[in-house]
Amino acid sequence: MLAYTAKRLLTLIPTLLAATILVFLFVHLIPGDPAAILLGDTATPEEVAQLSAELGFDRPLWIQYFLWLGNVLQGDLGTSIFFREPVTAVIGSGAETSILLASMTMVWIIILGLPIGVLSATKHGTWIDQITSSGAMLAASVPTFWLGLYLIMIFSVTLGWFPSSGFPSLSDEGGITNLRYLILPSLTLAAPNAALIVRLVRASMLDVAREDHVRTARAKGLHPARVAIKHVFRNALIAVAAAFGFTFAALISEAVVTETVFSLPGIGRLVVQSILRRDYPVIQGVILVIVVLYMVINLLVDLAYARLDPRVSLK
Amino acid sequence: MALLEVENLHIAVGSGGKLLPVVQGVSFCVDENETLGIVGESGCGKSLTSLAIMGLLGDSTVRITGGSIRFDGMDLLTLSAPERRAIMGNRMAMIFQEPMTSLNPVYRIGDQIAESIRQHQQISRSAARDRAVELLTLVRIPNPSERVDSFPHQMSGGQRQRVMIAMALSCDPKLLIADEPTTALDVTVQKEVLELMADLQDRMGTAIVLISHDLGVIAETCDKVAVMYRGKIAEAAATADLFAELAHPYTRGLLNSIPVVDRDVEWLEAIPGRVPTLEETLTGCAFHPRCALATDFCASRAPETSQFKPNHSVQCHFAGGSTT
Numbered sequence: 001m002l003a004y005t006a007k008r009l010l011t012l013i014p015t016l017l018a019a020t021i022l023v024f025l026f027v028h029l030i031p032g033d034p035a036a037i038l039l040g041d042t043a044t045p046e047e048v049a050q051l052s053a054e055l056g057f058d059r060p061l062w063i064q065y066f067l068w069l070g071n072v073l074q075g076d077l078g079t080s081i082f083f084r085e086p087v088t089a090v091i092g093s094g095a096e097t098s099i100l101l102a103s104m105t106m107v108w109i110i111i112l113g114l115p116i117g118v119l120s121a122t123k124h125g126t127w128i129d130q131i132t133s134s135g136a137m138l139a140a141s142v143p144t145f146w147l148g149l150y151l152i153m154i155f156s157v158t159l160g161w162f163p164s165s166g167f168p169s170l171s172d173e174g175g176i177t178n179l180r181y182l183i184l185p186s187l188t189l190a191a192p193n194a195a196l197i198v199r200l201v202r203a204s205m206l207d208v209a210r211e212d213h214v215r216t217a218r219a220k221g222l223h224p225a226r227v228a229i230k231h232v233f234r235n236a237l238i239a240v241a242a243a244f245g246f247t248f249a250a251l252i253s254e255a256v257v258t259e260t261v262f263s264l265p266g267i268g269r270l271v272v273q274s275i276l277r278r279d280y281p282v283i284q285g286v287i288l289v290i291v292v293l294y295m296v297i298n299l300l301v302d303l304a305y306a307r308l309d310p311r312v313s314l315k
Numbered sequence: 316m317a318l319l320e321v322e323n324l325h326i327a328v329g330s331g332g333k334l335l336p337v338v339q340g341v342s343f344c345v346d347e348n349e350t351l352g353i354v355g356e357s358g359c360g361k362s363l364t365s366l367a368i369m370g371l372l373g374d375s376t377v378r379i380t381g382g383s384i385r386f387d388g389m390d391l392l393t394l395s396a397p398e399r400r401a402i403m404g405n406r407m408a409m410i411f412q413e414p415m416t417s418l419n420p421v422y423r424i425g426d427q428i429a430e431s432i433r434q435h436q437q438i439s440r441s442a443a444r445d446r447a448v449e450l451l452t453l454v455r456i457p458n459p460s461e462r463v464d465s466f467p468h469q470m471s472g473g474q475r476q477r478v479m480i481a482m483a484l485s486c487d488p489k490l491l492i493a494d495e496p497t498t499a500l501d502v503t504v505q506k507e508v509l510e511l512m513a514d515l516q517d518r519m520g521t522a523i524v525l526i527s528h529d530l531g532v533i534a535e536t537c538d539k540v541a542v543m544y545r546g547k548i549a550e551a552a553a554t555a556d557l558f559a560e561l562a563h564p565y566t567r568g569l570l571n572s573i574p575v576v577d578r579d580v581e582w583l584e585a586i587p588g589r590v591p592t593l594e595e596t597l598t599g600c601a602f603h604p605r606c607a608l609a610t611d612f613c614a615s616r617a618p619e620t621s622q623f624k625p626n627h628s629v630q631c632h633f634a635g636g637s638t639t
Binding site: 310 | 369371373400401402403404405408409411413416417418419420421430431434435466468479482
């Protein structure tokens with residue numbers, strides 16, 4: 001297991017290098033000159049050229065890349081053109097919100113997706129299954145921004161249960177109770193993904209339930225609930241675990257929309273704003289952090305997969 | 316009183332709003348320490364009969380529509396689900412056709428055996444594990460104290476079937492139902508598994524119901540035989556009596572279709588035609604479209620069960636030379 005993990009970490013290196021090239025190139029493909037945007041409409045071409053030179057944008061692209069890469073390897077993601085602060089600090093300021101939002105979303109996905117999926121599968125063909133299945137279908141098809149706006153309308157505006165926007169840090173006044181700001185956004189973000197997990201758990205459990213070893217389990221005289229959880233669900237979990245990697249990828253893109261709808265000071269909103277400002281160093285930095293995170297999550301999913309299924313041998 | 320008495324059992328499959336009869340009035344009994352073989356082609360209802368006895372018919376589509384199953388003095392079909400589960404895997408156990416897929420791939424075999432024991436007996440985890448090692452020794456798995464921690468995919472088909480047998484025997488069942496236990500195995504492994512079952516029966520006095528489509532296996536291992544055709548018992552007798560004089564044309568057909576090594580034949584004698592599907596309604600004897608002896612009488616009237624010899628029953632108008 002240890003050797004496998006080490007090997008997987010090593011193979012991450014070339015992938016990461018390739019990722020840095022892609023990230024760098026894509027960002028520079030965005031039309032628009034950052035210096036011009038920074039200086040505003042009234043700037044003269046000379047002023048723009050001067051700022052471009054100061055920021056290093058007049059140099060050949062490949063030199064810019066290697067300079068950037070060299071700094072990245074030393075942990076320096078550059079300086080934000082807009083904020084005039086180190087990119088790491090800019091990302092850090094959005095990280096708390098995004099990490100808390102992602103964690104709460106994962107918690108919702110697990111505490112909603114898994115049990116409802118199990119219920120739907122064990123009661124398949126009954127009205128309970130029909131309600132949960134069509135509910136999941138609905139949740140999966142509703143656009144994130146629409147759901148977010150409706151949740152705000154119902155729970156913030158009409159009922160007044162939760163705040164509609166913003167997120168003060170946990171270290172601000174209110175402390176842990178500030179998490180209530182994230183309840184609606186995390187639910188918005190969780191809904192389509194939890195729905196996916198519901199449908200996946202249901203489908204894989206129905207698949208597994210037809211397998212011979214489940215009949216063996218029933219032949220032992222086990223209670224149906226024990227057969228469903230310990231034998232059917234446990235095997236269905238193998239397929240579900242693989243889906244968690246994809247879920248994370250979906251979360252990232254949906255987080256951008258959700259953070260915008262709920263005006264959360266998170267990384268998703270930072271990306272959108274930075275693209276509008278042509279703040280290359282921030283865009284590059286954020287995307288790189290997301291890429292690394294995505295790789296790590298997928299490595300964890302692979303390791304979890306091997307834990308769940310003894311037939312997968314880690315060599 | 317016999318340990319297991321199946322009387323006039325009817326099973327039907329729901330299909331398109333209709334109930335199609337699959338098992339039609341099957342009766343037999345098994346005593347302690349006795350092996351009953353049920354033989355027949357695929358789809359004759361032998362597996363469904365065994366699942367009905369075990370209580371594994373499961374959900375909505377397959378249903379017992381009549382008859383009774385008495386086991387150890389209890390009427391199984393009137394028991395509640397928890398009462399039924401208390402018997403399953405405990406006093407009555409089952410092994411299946413597919414050893415490759417009958418074990419849960421994610422758990423160690425020792426844990427799977429222990430689960431069965433701890434379901435029915437109040438014993439500690441470690442005691443259950445010790446018992447699992449004992450059982451693996453009993454079914455002749457080499458290195459049982461190490462193999463107890465193996466996963467199913469680390470074992471061969473024959474070994475997995477031994478594990479299934481160990482699991483089935485874990486609570487000293489009075490009745491063991493084996494549904495085609497050797498069909499998926501190599502011939503040499505087949506023999507070992509059958510010998511193991513016979514050996515364990517001698518030691519423990521377990522009654523066995525052996526389901527097979529292989530007359531050879533039945534002849535070697537069973538005390539008595541029931542030949543099933545399309546949901547009915549065509550012929551039933553003690554093994555020696557049955558093979559001494561085959562009363563039903565279907566049984567004769569089955570036997571003739573087995574190749575014999577020291578006889579040089581060009582063609583094996585097969586039974587013409589095929590088993591009629593459930594949807595096809597047949598009048599008279601279910602076997603008459605395939606039977607060489609069939610007359611118009613066979614097509615119009617189904618034969619009753621008659622005594623061909625003492626303890627040798629048959630459902631055929633021609634058995635014993637009469638047509639009544």
